[in-house]
Amino acid sequence: MQPNPNQPNTLPPSYFDEVYRANADPWNFETSPYEREKYATTIGALPRDHYPQAFEIGCSLGVLTEQLAPRCGHLLAVDVAAAALEQARLRCAHLPQVEFQELRVPEEFPSQQAFDLILVSEVGYYWSPEDLARATDQILAALQPGGHLLLVHWTPRVHDYPLTGDDVHTFFLELATPEGALHHLGGQRHEQYRLDLFSRI
Numbered sequence: 001m002q003p004n005p006n007q008p009n010t011l012p013p014s015y016f017d018e019v020y021r022a023n024a025d026p027w028n029f030e031t032s033p034y035e036r037e038k039y040a041t042t043i044g045a046l047p048r049d050h051y052p053q054a055f056e057i058g059c060s061l062g063v064l065t066e067q068l069a070p071r072c073g074h075l076l077a078v079d080v081a082a083a084a085l086e087q088a089r090l091r092c093a094h095l096p097q098v099e100f101q102e103l104r105v106p107e108e109f110p111s112q113q114a115f116d117l118i119l120v121s122e123v124g125y126y127w128s129p130e131d132l133a134r135a136t137d138q139i140l141a142a143l144q145p146g147g148h149l150l151l152v153h154w155t156p157r158v159h160d161y162p163l164t165g166d167d168v169h170t171f172f173l174e175l176a177t178p179e180g181a182l183h184h185l186g187g188q189r190h191e192q193y194r195l196d197l198f199s200r201i
Contacts, residue, residue, distance in 0.1 A: 001129050001171060003162045010162065011126045013080040013104060020083040027122075029063040038193055039064050042121065042152050045197055046071060047185070051117040055142070057105055057135075058123030062088025062098075068119065069095045076110060078103035106134035114144050121152040124168030125161045132163065132171060140181050143200040149182065151196045155189075169196050 019026045029035050042064065052073040059065045059077035061084055069075050069092065077092075078101045079085050085100050092098045103110070106127075118139055127135060143149060151172060153165030169187075176184035176198060187196040 001163070001167050003129055004157075004159075007160050007162050008128060010128045010131045011160075016079075016081040017083065020081050024083075024087070025061060027060075029061050034192070035063070038152065038190075039067055041188065041190070041195060042119075042150065043067055043071070045150060045188070045195055046117070047148065047197070048117075051115075051148075053113070053115045053144075054117040054119070055110065055113075055115045056119045056121070057139075058121065058126075059088055059100070060084045060122075062091040062100075064119075064121060065098060066092050066095065069098050072097055072117070074099065076101065076113070076115075078105070078110075080104045106131050106138055109135075109138045110142065113142060114147075115142055116144050116147045117150070118143055118147070119150050119152075120168075121150075122154060124151065124153055125158070125163040125165055127168075128162050129167075132168065136172065136175070140175075140200065145200050147200045148185075149198040149200065151198075152193060154193050156192060165194060169194055172196065172198065 054072040054075045056077040059079050065077045075098045085102055089100050151169055153168055155165040157164050176182045182198040183201055185197040
């Protein structure tokens with residue numbers, strides 16, 4: 001996996017602070033028909049109606065979090081951007097099962113917690129290859145046997161992201177072997193994003 005030579009390193013929290021300072025909804029999560037369709041596809045891909053313990057890495061404004069929460073007994077949603085989390089907390093204030101934390105994966109990770117579902121949506125390409133590998137180890141250690149890992153990422157290359165969505169998904173698919181830690185349950189490729197679902201062996 002070759003990272004973007006112009007940006008080989010994980011994007012720091014300051015990058016996202018600046019993005020949200022310039023625009024409260026920089027990726028149009030609240031209004032974009034593309035995002036609305038992608039969120040519906042994401043929720044529709046979940047095989048179970050209920051997950052007792054779920055973890056969303058990179059929740060941003062909490063738009064997807066709000067839709068995911070009814071399927072969860074407890075949902076821990078984290079992000080590196082304080083401004084985004086402030087909006088997410090307001091959006092999901094009516095959902096007592098949702099807990100938000102300002103957390104930077106892989107430097108920080110929930111300790112001694114096991115999850116039935118981990119969602120990595122539009123965040124993996126912000127990591128360097130080394131941090132993607134570290135995050136993967138943490139995710140696999142925290143995912144219950146039989147638990148689900150759902151990846152959803154934009155696939156076109158972005159000039160200031162270290163990786164592409166395809167890089168991220170390919171990395172996880174390489175772990176889905178008879179000797180690996182994951183079983184690939186299926187995937188979808190759309191015009192500008194892809195989705196892959198795994199279970200923990």
